[in-house]
Amino acid sequence: MLARRCFPRHLHYPSNGVVSRQINVHLPPDSNLNSLCVNGRLKDALFAMAELGTEVSFHGYDTLITRCISLRALPEGQRVHAHMIKTHYRPNVYLETRLLIMYVKCGSLGDARMVLDGMPNRSIVSWTSMISGYSQSGLHSEGLELFLQMLRTGMTPNEFTFATVLRSCTGPCGLEHGMQVHSLALKNNFESHIFVGSSLLDMYAKYGKIHEAHRVFDMLSERDVVSCTAIISGYAQLGLDDEALDLFQKLFKDGMECNYVTFASLLTALSGLAALNYGRQVHGLVIRREIPFYVVLQNSLIDMYSKCGNLAYSRKIFDSMPERTTISWNAMLVGYGKHGLGQEVVKLFKSMREVKPDGVTYMAVLTGCSHGGLVDEGLNTFDCMLNEQRVKPDIEHYGCVIDLLGRAGRIEKAFNFIIDMPFEPTSAIWGSLLGACRVHANVPIGEFVFQRLLDLEPENAGNYVILSNIYANAGRWEDVSSVRQLMKEKTMMKEPGRSWINLDKTVHTFHSGDRTHPQKEEINAKLMELFVKIKEAGYVPDLSCVLHDVDDEQKERILLGHSEKLAIAFGTMHTSYSGTIRIMKNLRICVDCHNFAKFVSMVVPLADDDMLCLTESLPNISNISLKDDHITGSSEQKGDTSIPDYTS
DNA sequence: TTAGGGTTAG
CATH class of the missing domain: 1.25.40.10 (Tetratricopeptide repeat domain)
Known part of the structure; x- marks a missing residue:
C-alpha cells in the first residue's frame, strides 16, 4: 500500500500511444x-x-x-x-x-x-x-x-x-x-499496582503474615481473579479455612471473577472444614459455569471428597481423569490412608505407572501402611525408597517408619531406628514414640523418651499428659500425681477436649461432661439409650482411656461424658437416621469414643438409599445454584440431584 | 520485549 501511494498517478494507467515505464520495487533482501x-x-x-x-x-x-x-x-x-x-x-x-x-x-x-x-x-x-x-x-x-x-x-x-x-x-x-x-x-508508588500487589500479598501470606497480606489486598487499585484468588488461597494455605470461605463468599457476592484456580483454592479450605455440602455445591458451580476440569481442579476435588468422608466419590473422579499427575495419585493415596485402607494404598501404589512417585507419595504410602497396620509393606516401601535412590528420604519419612513400628508395638525396634537414623530426632519423632509407649504400655522407654522431650519442648503439656497416661495404665497412681503436680507447678493447661456439630446453620459445641446445653436432659437420655443398645451389640467401654484413680463405674461415667459422645447423641436426636452425622473435634479422638462411634453406626439403622449410593453414577448436580450471599442447594430441584453421601 | 494466584504430605 505504501509503495503504491508513492507512485505518480499518471504512471499507473498508460494511455494510448504512451509507453509505460518499467517499475522496479526494491524490497529488502530478507523480506x-x-x-x-x-x-x-x-x-x-x-x-x-x-x-x-x-x-x-x-x-x-x-x-x-x-x-x-x-x-x-x-x-x-x-x-x-x-x-x-x-x-x-x-x-x-x-x-x-x-x-x-x-x-x-x-x-x-x-x-x-x-x-x-x-x-x-x-x-x-x-x-x-x-x-x-x-x-x-x-x-x-x-x-x-x-x-x-x-x-x-x-x-x-x-x-x-x-x-x-x-x-x-x-x-x-x-x-x-x-x-x-x-x-x-512503596517508594516507587507500585504497592497498589495489581500485579505487584498480588505478588506482595502472596509473599506475605506464604510467610503467615495474613494481616499484612490482607492490608495489601485492600490497597489494590483494582481487583481481578488473580488477586482475589491469591488472598483466598493465602488464608486456605494457612489453615484459616473459615476465613477463606467467608472471604470467598463476600468477594463472590461482590461479583468477583472465578476460574479453576479460584475453585481449587476454595476446595482446599472446604477440605479443611470437612464441609461436604459446600464442597458439593462448588463442584456443582464448576459444572454449571463450565469451568474446565483441569488436573489441578480435579486433584482438589479428589482431596475434598476424601477429606469430607466421601472416598468412593474421590475414586470416581480419579478414575474419570483423562490425565493424572503425581499429585492426583498422591491425593488418592492419602485419601485411602486417612480412611485406614492400607491395603488399598499399597494396591494403588503398585499400580502407579504413568507418573513417578515423589516424596509425598512415599509419605502417603508409609502413613497409609502405618494407620492400616501393614508393617511389612511399610518397611518394604521404605527399603524400596532407599534402594531406588530417586527420592531421598527426609526426616518425615523416617518419622513415618517410627510411627509404623510404634503403632505395631515394635517399640524397641522403633527406638533403635531413631538412634541409627541419619537425622537428629525432633520432638515430633520422640512424640510419636511416646504415643506408641502409651498404647503399648512401655513404661521404661516412655520415661526415657519423655526426658528427651523435656529437653526439646519443656512447655508442651501434651507430653506430660501422655506420660501420666502411661503411668495410669500401669496403675502407678503416685507417679500420675507427680506428673500432674509438675504440670500444676509449671501452670500448664492441656487444651480441653471439644466437639461440635453443625445443625440447621447453627454450630452446637460440647465440652467434656457438658451440662450447659439447653437440651441436656434429652441428650443424656439419648446417650443412655445408645449406651444400652451398643452394649447389647458387644461394645465394652475402654476404661484405660480414663486417667483417674477411680472405680470402674466412675470411669464409665467419665467416658460417657466425652464431648464427642454428647455430640453424637445430639446428632442422632436431630438428624434423620438415614443421614450422616458429621462431628468436628479439636483433639484426636480417644479409643473408647472411636469404638463408641463404630457401634452407634452399627445399631443406628441406615436407609437403603445410603447403601445404594455406593454404586450410583455421577449424579447431575447442575441444578445447584448460588443464592444471596450463601452457597445453597436449590430447593426447587426435582428428585435427588445432590451428590450422594455414604460416610455413615 | 519483561510481570502476579493453583492441587497432594507434614
Whole structure:
C-alpha cells in the first residue's frame, strides 16, 4: 500500500500511444523471512538466513527470534544467534534482550546469562527477563542477587521487575528481602499496582503474615481473579479455612471473577472444614459455569471428597481423569490412608505407572501402611525408597517408619531406628514414640523418651499428659500425681477436649461432661439409650482411656461424658437416621469414643438409599445454584440431584 | 520485549 501511494498517478494507467515505464520495487533482501516464519516454515527461514549472509536486517532477526520464542525452539534460536556472531552483526539492546528472552523461555539460563553479561547496555526488560528466568526455575537467590546488582547500576525497577522479584523472596531470609522490596515498591508508588500487589500479598501470606497480606489486598487499585484468588488461597494455605470461605463468599457476592484456580483454592479450605455440602455445591458451580476440569481442579476435588468422608466419590473422579499427575495419585493415596485402607494404598501404589512417585507419595504410602497396620509393606516401601535412590528420604519419612513400628508395638525396634537414623530426632519423632509407649504400655522407654522431650519442648503439656497416661495404665497412681503436680507447678493447661456439630446453620459445641446445653436432659437420655443398645451389640467401654484413680463405674461415667459422645447423641436426636452425622473435634479422638462411634453406626439403622449410593453414577448436580450471599442447594430441584453421601 | 494466584504430605 505504501509503495503504491508513492507512485505518480499518471504512471499507473498508460494511455494510448504512451509507453509505460518499467517499475522496479526494491524490497529488502530478507523480506521473505517474515512470510516463511508466519507460514510455519522456520527451517526454510533459517536456510534463507544462511543464504543471505550479512544481508539479514534487524527486522529479519527479530522475526526469526520471535518465532523461536513462540516455538520454544532452542537449536533454531542458537542458529540465529550464531549467524549474528559469524556475520559480525551488532544487535541493539532490543535484539540482544530478545535473544536473552529466547534462551530464558527455552530453559537455557546459562546462555541467557552469557547474553546479559555480554551486553554493553541493558534495558530494564533485559534485567527483568533474566530475574524472571531465575525465579521461574526456582533459582531464587540468583534472582535476588541479580536484582541487587541491577539496583547497584542505578537502574530503576518497573512494575514488571517488582512483580517478578517478589516471587524470589522465599526461603529463610525471603521475608526480610521481601519487606525491603516492598519498601522500594512503596517508594516507587507500585504497592497498589495489581500485579505487584498480588505478588506482595502472596509473599506475605506464604510467610503467615495474613494481616499484612490482607492490608495489601485492600490497597489494590483494582481487583481481578488473580488477586482475589491469591488472598483466598493465602488464608486456605494457612489453615484459616473459615476465613477463606467467608472471604470467598463476600468477594463472590461482590461479583468477583472465578476460574479453576479460584475453585481449587476454595476446595482446599472446604477440605479443611470437612464441609461436604459446600464442597458439593462448588463442584456443582464448576459444572454449571463450565469451568474446565483441569488436573489441578480435579486433584482438589479428589482431596475434598476424601477429606469430607466421601472416598468412593474421590475414586470416581480419579478414575474419570483423562490425565493424572503425581499429585492426583498422591491425593488418592492419602485419601485411602486417612480412611485406614492400607491395603488399598499399597494396591494403588503398585499400580502407579504413568507418573513417578515423589516424596509425598512415599509419605502417603508409609502413613497409609502405618494407620492400616501393614508393617511389612511399610518397611518394604521404605527399603524400596532407599534402594531406588530417586527420592531421598527426609526426616518425615523416617518419622513415618517410627510411627509404623510404634503403632505395631515394635517399640524397641522403633527406638533403635531413631538412634541409627541419619537425622537428629525432633520432638515430633520422640512424640510419636511416646504415643506408641502409651498404647503399648512401655513404661521404661516412655520415661526415657519423655526426658528427651523435656529437653526439646519443656512447655508442651501434651507430653506430660501422655506420660501420666502411661503411668495410669500401669496403675502407678503416685507417679500420675507427680506428673500432674509438675504440670500444676509449671501452670500448664492441656487444651480441653471439644466437639461440635453443625445443625440447621447453627454450630452446637460440647465440652467434656457438658451440662450447659439447653437440651441436656434429652441428650443424656439419648446417650443412655445408645449406651444400652451398643452394649447389647458387644461394645465394652475402654476404661484405660480414663486417667483417674477411680472405680470402674466412675470411669464409665467419665467416658460417657466425652464431648464427642454428647455430640453424637445430639446428632442422632436431630438428624434423620438415614443421614450422616458429621462431628468436628479439636483433639484426636480417644479409643473408647472411636469404638463408641463404630457401634452407634452399627445399631443406628441406615436407609437403603445410603447403601445404594455406593454404586450410583455421577449424579447431575447442575441444578445447584448460588443464592444471596450463601452457597445453597436449590430447593426447587426435582428428585435427588445432590451428590450422594455414604460416610455413615 | 519483561510481570502476579493453583492441587497432594507434614
